[in-house]
Amino acid sequence: MKHEHSIKAIRGTFLDIRQTSETAEEVEGNTRYIKDGLMLIKNGHIDWFGEWEEGKDRIPKSVRIRDYQGKLIVPGFIDTHIHYPQAEMVGAYGEQLLEWLNNYTFPTESRYKNKEYAREMSSFFLKQLLRNGTTTALVFGTVHPESVEALFERAETLNMRLIAGKVMMDRNAPDYLLDTPESSYEESKALIEKWHKRGRLLYAITPRFAPTSTPEQLDAAHRLKQEYPDTYMHTHLCENENEIAWVKELYPEQNGYLDVYHHHGLTGKRSVFAHCVHLEDHEWDCLHDTDSAIAFCPTSNLYLGSGLFKLREAWKKQVKVGMGTDIGAGTTFNMLQTLNEAYKVMQLQKDKLSAFEAFYLATLGGAKSLSLDHQIGNFNVGKEADFVVLDPCATPLQHLRWDNSKSLADLLFVLITLGDDRTVYRTYVDGRLAYERG
Numbered sequence: 001m002k003h004e005h006s007i008k009a010i011r012g013t014f015l016d017i018r019q020t021s022e023t024a025e026e027v028e029g030n031t032r033y034i035k036d037g038l039m040l041i042k043n044g045h046i047d048w049f050g051e052w053e054e055g056k057d058r059i060p061k062s063v064r065i066r067d068y069q070g071k072l073i074v075p076g077f078i079d080t081h082i083h084y085p086q087a088e089m090v091g092a093y094g095e096q097l098l099e100w101l102n103n104y105t106f107p108t109e110s111r112y113k114n115k116e117y118a119r120e121m122s123s124f125f126l127k128q129l130l131r132n133g134t135t136t137a138l139v140f141g142t143v144h145p146e147s148v149e150a151l152f153e154r155a156e157t158l159n160m161r162l163i164a165g166k167v168m169m170d171r172n173a174p175d176y177l178l179d180t181p182e183s184s185y186e187e188s189k190a191l192i193e194k195w196h197k198r199g200r201l202l203y204a205i206t207p208r209f210a211p212t213s214t215p216e217q218l219d220a221a222h223r224l225k226q227e228y229p230d231t232y233m234h235t236h237l238c239e240n241e242n243e244i245a246w247v248k249e250l251y252p253e254q255n256g257y258l259d260v261y262h263h264h265g266l267t268g269k270r271s272v273f274a275h276c277v278h279l280e281d282h283e284w285d286c287l288h289d290t291d292s293a294i295a296f297c298p299t300s301n302l303y304l305g306s307g308l309f310k311l312r313e314a315w316k317k318q319v320k321v322g323m324g325t326d327i328g329a330g331t332t333f334n335m336l337q338t339l340n341e342a343y344k345v346m347q348l349q350k351d352k353l354s355a356f357e358a359f360y361l362a363t364l365g366g367a368k369s370l371s372l373d374h375q376i377g378n379f380n381v382g383k384e385a386d387f388v389v390l391d392p393c394a395t396p397l398q399h400l401r402w403d404n405s406k407s408l409a410d411l412l413f414v415l416i417t418l419g420d421d422r423t424v425y426r427t428y429v430d431g432r433l434a435y436e437r438g
């Protein structure tokens with residue numbers, strides 16, 4: 001029967017978070033662990049999910065079962081902040097944010113005017129996401145529309161749920177990287193018309209950060225947001241102390257950094273602010289009141305010496321948080337490694353990050369922060385079938401430590417502490433195998 005060609009049956013141990021949580025403590029109770037489970041996939045969506053014994057008779061006779069017993073199947077990881085053109089400059093030595101941008105980042109980003117180059121690097125970038133088990137990302141391009149065209153073209157061939165946008169930047173950067181309020185409006189609009197909601201792709205209006213946009217350009221971003229209300233808004237906020245002081249000089253009439261964006265109508269349900277390391281109390285309130293989200297980027301915040309994100313405050317203020325790798329200020333594409341560093345960021349604040357909370361932030365919590373929790377983030381029936389098969393025994397040390405783990409909390413925490421790209425055994429996007437470890 002023809003329709004059976006698009007049916008898949010996956011057997012293995014499954015772990016996900018059943019529903020979104022209001023507190024960190026709730027997450028453990030919402031965790032679902034099925035030792036011997038079955039997922040049926042139909043046309044890229046989860047059609048049935050549960051215990052193997054309960055579901056096995058539903059598998060059509062002609063369907064071959066993918067048997068991953070001994071592995072751990074989790075929802076695809078969600079990276080809520082990453083720069084694809086910066087993959088080639090990870091590990092640029094010795095600077096904090098503003099010097100790092102001028103000395104390393106801007107010269108690198110100039111290369112993406114060349115569409116052929118952007119295509120090559122888009123392929124590299126998407127392969128890196130998949131080999132690390134990341135199936136959805138919110139991505140910065142460069143100021144060149146070609147950079148985003150190239151990325152969307154490549155992501156479309158995989159049918160990935162990817163959100164991206166062209167950088168808007170009309171001051172305080174080298175001339176070769178500047179657009180204008182008008183050109184950034186027109187170019188972003190053309191990209192939205194072509195790519196937003198095409199297949200699983202979505203568009204993010206992307207002013208780089210307040211210092212590199214004039215008020216006129218932020219008005220242009222607002223006009224786009226009004227014309228296309230279901231697009232995203234993606235930018236940086238309160239990452240570094242010198243950056244914040246500079247924003248206050250550039251926008252003296254505004255009540256702090258976030259107010260620059262808020263005043264220009266750029267806060268809201270699909271607005272994602274990367275970093276937010278140094279927020280004032282009224283800024284936390286504004287993020288909550290506008291239902292805006294934060295991308296927590298631990299490896300980047302440590303690498304650039306930006307500071308320690310106050311995750312506890314985010315829960316307290318009920319502000320949505322997802323994890324961001326922030327390549328290339330961040331130092332890994334890998335979400336397990338990113339969570340490992342997040343744990344240490346909490347330790348330095350005399351706090352904890354449980355394995356369940358960490359896992360939530362990288363999956364369903366990330367989906368919620370992107371307002372995609374009705375489509376991705378866990379294994380509820382009807383969701384899009386993006387998932388990762390993890391090999392918890394990928395190295396001798398991981399194997400030893402896995403065998404010594406006594407509880408689910410322990411197993412998951414060890415996975416986060418020791419796991420990396422070697423741990424990713426298979427990655428499925430839209431129900432299809434998109435990466436397999438060699």
Ligand code: GUN
Pocket residue numbers: 083097101105208209236239300326329
């Ligand atoms: N702020 C403005 N641009 C950038 C960037 O490219 N990376 C980071 N980490 N912060 C920024």
Ligand code: ZN
Pocket residue numbers: 081082083236274326
């Ligand atoms: Zn960034």
